[in-house]
Structure formats: structure tokens, C-alpha cells
Amino acid sequence: MRERASAAALRQMIGELAGSPGLVRVADLATRAAVSAPAEGRALYAGQRALDVPEEPVARLWHAVTLLREHRGDGHNAALVAHGIGGTESHVLFAISLGMRPEEFDRIHHLPEAQLAAVVDGLSSRGLVDAAGGFTDVGRETRERIEALTDELAAPAYDVLSADELDELVAGLETIAAAGH
Known part of the structure; x- marks a missing residue:
């Protein structure tokens, strides 16, 4: 169907x-x-x-x-x-890559504010997100490595x-x- x-x-x-x-x-x-x-x-x-x-x-x-x-x-x-990023974390990072605040992103906007704040805090404590809610250099590099690995893993098809x-x-x-x- x-x-x-x-x-x-x-x-x-x-x-x-x-x-x-x-x-x-x-x-x-x-x-x-x-x-x-x-x-x-x-x-x-x-x-x-x-x-x-x-x-x-x-x-x-x-x-x-x-x-x-x-x-x-x-x-x-x-x-x-492989980069230690979980499901909600991946959505938060994707929202940030789009220039959005996580609570505005449609895939996770329904989650409690405290839960999203805890995810952002965790990403921040790992050095991926800065105090303003954007990527740090490490966060940007991590995202680029994830995308490069994704491309590499897709290529054999x-x-x-x-x-x-x-x-x-x-x-x-x-x-x-x-x-x-």
C-alpha cells in the first residue's frame, strides 16, 4: 500500500x-x-x-x-x-546546525524544557555547545567528522x-x- x-x-x-x-x-x-x-x-x-x-x-x-x-x-x-551522540542529542545538534534553538525544532519541541536543557548542558559539559547555544569549535569538528563518516559508510552502495x-x-x-x- x-x-x-x-x-x-x-x-x-x-x-x-x-x-x-x-x-x-x-x-x-x-x-x-x-x-x-x-x-x-x-x-x-x-x-x-x-x-x-x-x-x-x-x-x-x-x-x-x-x-x-x-x-x-x-x-x-x-x-x-561511534561519536557518543545519542538520539535526543543528535536532534539538538541538528537544530543547532540549522541555527535553531532546540525547543523550536519540530522533532523535539514537545519534550519538557528541563529535559532539553539537561541535554544541552550535557553537550556543553562535553565541549560541543557553547554558553550561547551554538557550536564550539570542537562541536563543529565533531559534526563534520560524523558527516564525513556517514558519507564514507554510504559510499559502498x-x-x-x-x-x-x-x-x-x-x-x-x-x-x-x-x-x-
């Missing part, structure tokens, strides 16, 4: 592009990358990977990018854990593609994204 609804919404957003040979090619490249990614330690990716790959190109593309997103997300979670195929995939996805706006 979720797949059908998502594919239908994507089809509606991109119009005529949905039936194009270019979309079929992008779906094929994305699927090759998505199903080749390592599943070890990636519970969300592995769960999605266990589902059948759809035949219809738009549904196949949606499925492939979902797999790639979950693969990257699982790697991001591993990078956070694309090893199955040649450099030209990867460029073709990126260009095709950019075209599809532009059509959806």
Missing part, C-alpha cells in the same frame, strides 16, 4: 517524465546501487531490502531511493553512536556503478527532482 501510494504521488509530481526511457535508466541504476549495498549492521536497510523490488519503473525508483536512504541513515546512526553511471544517476535524479517542483 505504502509503495503504491508513494509511486502514484511521484508519478503525479513528475508528469510525463514518469514514462520516459530516462526514468527507466535512472531506476535501473539506482536499483543496482541499492541492492548491492552491504546490509551488515543496518537493520532498517535490511528490512527494506527484504521486500521485493517492484517491476514498474516509478515504483522501482521509489523503492531504490528508499533503500539508499535507509542505508545511509543506518550508517549515520552508527557514526553518531555506489561501488557497483562506474564513474560515468554514477554521474548519469546523479544527473537523472536531479532532472526528476526538478520536475517534481
